[in-house]
Amino acid sequence: MKLLSLIALVPLTTALFVPGPKNLKGQALADYINSRQSLWKAESPKISLASVKKRLMDVKYTKHPEGVKMLEAHTLPNAADDIPDEFDARTQWPQCQSISTIRDQSDCGSCWAFAGTEVMSDRICIATNGEKQIYVSDDDLLSCCGKTCGDGCDGGWPIEAFNYWKNTGIVSGGRFGSKDGCRPYELSPCGGDSPYGECPDNGYDTPKCKKQCQKGYDKNYDADKTHGKTSYAVPGAVATVQREIMARGPVEVAFTVYEDFYSYKSGVYSHTWGDALGGHAVRILGWGTENSVPYWVVANSWSETWGENGGYFRIVRGTNESEMRSLLVALALVAASYAFVAQKTIHPDPQAIVNKINAGQNLWKAAVKAKPIENIKKKLMDVKYTQLPAGTPEHPEITTIKDDDVPDSFDARTAWPNCQNIGFIRDQSDCGSCWAFGAAEAMSDRTCIQSNGNVNVKLSADDILSCCGNKCGYGCEGGYPIEAWNFWVKTGICTGGAFGDTTTCRPYEIPPCGNHGNITYDPCPDTEYDTPTCKKQCVAGYPTSYIDDKHFGKTAAAVSKKVAAIQKEIMTNGPVEAAYTVYEDFYYYTTGIYKYQFGGIVGGHAVKILGWGTEGGVDYWLVANSWAADWGESGYFRILRGTNECGIEHAIVAGMAKV
Template sequence: MLFLLTVLTSILAFASSEETNPFKEAYSWIEKVNSNPHSTWKAGQNFDPTLPASYIKKLLGLKRKNRPSILPRALPINDINDKDIPKEFDSRKKWKYCKSLQEIRDQGACGSCWAVAATSAFTDRLCIATKGKFNGHLSANELLACCSECGDGCGGGYDDAAWEYFKNHGVVTGGDYNSSEGCQPYQLQPCEHHVEGPRPQCSSLEPTPTPPCETKCLNKKYRKPFNKDHHKVKSSYSVPSSVAEIQKEILKHGPVEAGFIVYTDFLSYKSGVYQPSPSSTSKGGHAVKLIGWGVEKNTPYWLVQNSWNSDWGDKGLFKILRGKNTCGFESEINAGIPK
């Protein structure tokens, strides 16, 4: 009897884990979304449904704050009138000379979205502020490894603390993995989160530890000393959760970092304007780079760059409903002004 009870318990536990696996759940949403005549977006297979449920932690690294933001609220931007906000805007087109704006990042098998999105937005803003005189990359690796107050590195972090770090400490230069660009290139290998692609499968890699904090340049060919390579913001702040204020912030200074709640069906996003399905379940927090907005088939959207490489979604980008604070997207926008 005890043996049968043990077996039954194991079967029930296995069934429960199968039901709650976000990758299998995401796969099950594809037909539901695409057969819905009222859906504003299309779904497709991004992730292998046999990925373990635990892998979701390597994608969703934004810690949800049970506290107010540590950043001050940005003052209203009064030198841009609401009527002058364009119907559509894409930072990549306005600031074509900033190479960082044209790229889709890969956070690897690490919950570092909070660091990758923050440094990516800061990089763009530094290029814009200097009119292209700075056109390299800032180091997500240093922020990930050295910002102890930001959280737990690959175990997740806080987006507001990242911008405070930029203000108080600054961050060195550093390109992508194996790029030999800047002082501290990203130390985590890109990997294939998805069903098909040229990179090594993330599931085949060993668990990714947070890189050690180094107070020296990791790129031996880089000539500038570590302590003289840091770039700072003179102010860091949270942007009011007003569509117009977010738009003005991007128009004036460039992309911002956005935090939001990921629902299971989002993992299967392919195109269109994403809105979570009513019975889709939340899986965690994620940070991304918001670069613009527009309207598609009468549906207003935000234009966003993700960090799950260019094989995910719409070549690494997605659109999400604008104006309804969908998934909390408009309530957690952070940025700063380069020094």
């Protein structure tokens, strides 16, 4: 059915594979291909068939190894309907020279290492706004990753290249003969018009792993390494791959190569003739459409003399042409010493950022902040904590309320006016304790609501943050919201208010810092605050013991991802905690309904959702932040509802209080 639909769409241009004559070579091969279709042009191959085979790898490397971590599509900022008709990373990030660089793997099946290090180089540059222009060494990866990656010049798994970058690090490199990097490529170009002569009969052997830089290079091997932050596979849906490229840069892809491919000259490639020769890995950097035929823009690693426009090719998009499978990408978050390396601001001038946001839409307003964007990064957590741990149970959806009976607007503050703490905005200060704050706030609300207003307490974010331990996460570096709720059920949580509040057992220990409205506190630290020590006792003068002051939960679970199910949970049992991905533009929010506009990922965040509404025909969630009352809409913000904006609807947790 898919094939018939494609034929109906482009009957005059689509290349259909039909078995043809055997043993075609040279100009006869090109003529045959050109006579069979009009999507792409073939030429008498500049690379011999024998040489092409040596540049490929076993097709087993085009498949996912078992247990590969998959990207959660909802963490990507762009919705499917925001994807442009065409995109090219070379023009999107012109300051990144690596994106326009075509490498030459020569007669070695090192394509997996080449495409991987090309993508790594691109993403380092993109994440640092061009400040780091690093030619990541294909030679270091090829020679030193070993059996974990595969078999060197016989092929390797792209995902393992990125795992190696994350776990071990890779030094800088360069083309064969370059003096610029630590470990330039050791295998010389060969064949054709190459000044280095003919290619070896059996292809090159895999270089030996040399953990030292070339003579004359000014850094030692270990000091020269860059590291990846994470690695993951990208689901094969076209829109997901496009959104990933738009948000973070080019990706690596592995696919099957057929005999006709090596004669490619220009146009949109579609398999026309010949048998499978092997697997290949390349770098996708964009897409477009020509004569109604959608395509991917791809950089090959067979030198600038091959293909279209000096080393590139285009291939039909949306039909899994040649079993093209998006295998992996890795965020170019360099320097392993960081908890997570925050991407540099895309526009260094804050006013330019604000102008761009406000000019591009009218849903929300941005404004320049008194503090630099680095301030927000200390309040966030690793994005991994925005995902639900495997095996998290889910609350049964409330069935006593029909979806059609959910009101158009709802605000927990007015629904339960006796529970005054629902409207209390907290200040987590410069610590990534949002996961503990969002939990403590919602637990406090639910304790009051489910006791019919008889137990009106502020539960302690400090108690959760300091005492939950490694089960929850890493304190000021982040934690899993669901584990905070499990801690409430299993261990209980004492009362605790804002910094300095002696009317509760364990108030927050980390002071506010910097300027908040007309109030000036001590300057914020250069790095985030340390996680407080777990003290199982109340502040001096508090009349109740730590144990006796505890309040417990009865249940803890995830909430369905369905919008109506989330709404019914809130209007029945109280506010919930949500975790989502924060992008650069969010820092500049002042008012309105937030929708991602631009910028890289800054980190993960957790907040309390307490209601919803509609403004100007746009549905939104009403959310309490924990960045003090002078941020946003008096401490709150609104965010687009119903589209899983920034992942806010896919990791919601809550529980029932034991009252």
